[in-house]
Amino acid sequence: MDSSALGMLLLMRDYVDEIKSKLLVEKPSKQIMKILETAHFDKLFNILPA
Numbered sequence: 001m002d003s004s005a006l007g008m009l010l011l012m013r014d015y016v017d018e019i020k021s022k023l024l025v026e027k028p029s030k031q032i033m034k035i036l037e038t039a040h041f042d043k044l045f046n047i048l049p050a
Contacts, residue, residue: 001035013044024048 016023027050036042
């Protein structure tokens with residue numbers, strides 16, 4: 001996962017907020033979860049563990 005993927009997640013989050021819906025990250029791998037935590041995305045998204 002690179003910075004463009006993180007940016008896409010943020011754009012998706014903004015869109016989902018606009019339409020009053022929810023975005024869920026489901027079962028990310030350990031490596032992806034570490035990236036999400038490092039970027040503090042675990043505070044911005046609902047994440048279901050693997």
